[in-house]
Every structure is written in C-alpha cells, then in structure tokens.
Amino acid sequence: MIICIRDSKEDNQKFIDRFGEERFAKFQRLKPNFEVPKRDLYYWLDKTREELEKEFNETILKGNEAIGENEQWLVVQIENKDQIRQLAGDMPWCIKQGDEFEVSVENGVDWFLFLDKNNRHNKIMAARRGGSYEITDNENHRIAEIPNAPEGFDFKSSITDNSFVEVLRFIINGNTNEQLVYKFGDFFGDLDVNNPYLKEYLMEQIEHANLNELANYIDSNIRRFV
Numbered sequence: 001m002i003i004c005i006r007d008s009k010e011d012n013q014k015f016i017d018r019f020g021e022e023r024f025a026k027f028q029r030l031k032p033n034f035e036v037p038k039r040d041l042y043y044w045l046d047k048t049r050e051e052l053e054k055e056f057n058e059t060i061l062k063g064n065e066a067i068g069e070n071e072q073w074l075v076v077q078i079e080n081k082d083q084i085r086q087l088a089g090d091m092p093w094c095i096k097q098g099d100e101f102e103v104s105v106e107n108g109v110d111w112f113l114f115l116d117k118n119n120r121h122n123k124i125m126a127a128r129r130g131g132s133y134e135i136t137d138n139e140n141h142r143i144a145e146i147p148n149a150p151e152g153f154d155f156k157s158s159i160t161d162n163s164f165v166e167v168l169r170f171i172i173n174g175n176t177n178e179q180l181v182y183k184f185g186d187f188f189g190d191l192d193v194n195n196p197y198l199k200e201y202l203m204e205q206i207e208h209a210n211l212n213e214l215a216n217y218i219d220s221n222i223r224r225f226v
Helices: 002-019 021-033 041-046 049-061 081-088 100-106 163-172 177-184 196-207 211-222
Strands: 073-078 109-116 123-129 132-136
Touching: 002 021, 002 041, 002 049, 021 041, 021 049, 049 073, 073 081, 081 100, 081 109, 081 123, 100 109, 163 177
Parallel strands: none
Antiparallel strands: 073 109, 109 123, 123 132
16 A cells, blocks of 8 residues: 555656646646546656647537637637536526527627636636627626637627626717617617616616616616626
8 A cells, every 4th residue: 555655656746747737736637527547647657748738628628629729728619508518617607597598699699618728617708799799707797808818819898897887878978879889889789778768767877876786777688698
C-alpha cells in the first residue's frame, strides 16, 4: 500500500513536469467524466499536450461540436433543448424553462454558449437577433461583451442591465419604434412605444423611482424569450 501511494505521488509529479500544474488541476476536475483507462493519470504520461487538451475539450463539450475556440473559450451554437440540458448545467437562464427556447428560435434568435475551458462554472450565453446581441453571464446578469472572446465572436451587447432605464426615458420622450430599434437594437422592436397605457405606467414608475419593477416589466413585455 505504501509503495502504491509513493508511486502515485511520483506519477503526479511526472504529470506536472510534463503538462504543468494548471493542467494537473484541470485533469483532477475532469477525470471522473473520462472513460477508462483515461481516468488513470499514468495513461497520459506518454501522451502529448495536444492529446490531453483534445480530451479536455471533448469532455467539456459532451459530444457537441465547437464552432469557435481560443485558449479560454469553446463556443457552441445551441440548436436544441438537449444541448441546453447537457451544457448549461445549473445556469439560471430562462431558455431552460418551458418552451422559451423554441419560441425564441421561432422569433429569429440564435443562441451561442461560451464554455470556459479552465472553469467549468464559468459560462456565458449570447443571443443574436438580427444585428443585435444580448449577452448574459452565469449569474444571469446582462454584460456588455465576452471577455477575451475567440476571433469572430467578439459580440457587443445591445442590452445591459442599465439599458432598461435608458429605454424607458427614450420611450417617454416620444420616440418611435424605428428609433428605438436603431438606438438599442432588434431586441426592443416588439415593445409598443405608442401604447398610451405603457407610457403612463412608465412615467408613474419613474416618478416613484421603482426602477427594479420597471426593469422587470420591460423585460417581460419586450420579449418573452429572454
């Protein structure tokens, strides 16, 4: 038993010497998902760095194909609900609920999931509609862009958490739907800015500074698929 432990420590050090401490830590995280014999650290001692990285990526993707990649991210275009179940995990995104994903696709939305190679809990979802993007992090916050995005996927969001207040004031100032879309993107095109009840409601909420309720109202009425 003592010999086995010593051998295991020696193999650990050999792995670290060959692939580095960061990949060693990553191997420890991912190896429960590997097939036998690839769970055995000794299996990799005569393999290349490229072979190890390939196994890491395939494990993270769970059979899905990456359409983009760099040293940090793997990018998958989400095309069905099964992919969301496999890859999104416990992320708090609305497209996991009911028929939200199917409805969004019918409304012309494309979905892209960014999977962090080095942190399995770090995932970003980007929704594209027309020429506009909405980007959401793993805590369901709207963010402006994907940090260190792969080439060709440096999306810029049309919507952030602060956009809602801007939109409200924009509507109250009497702008048209066409101006709304031009300024904030296609995601806001479904909001009826000419509805007098909507304007009355927005003005009342702004007067009482109830911006959280206001943001929730706009979020649920702009589009039911986010």
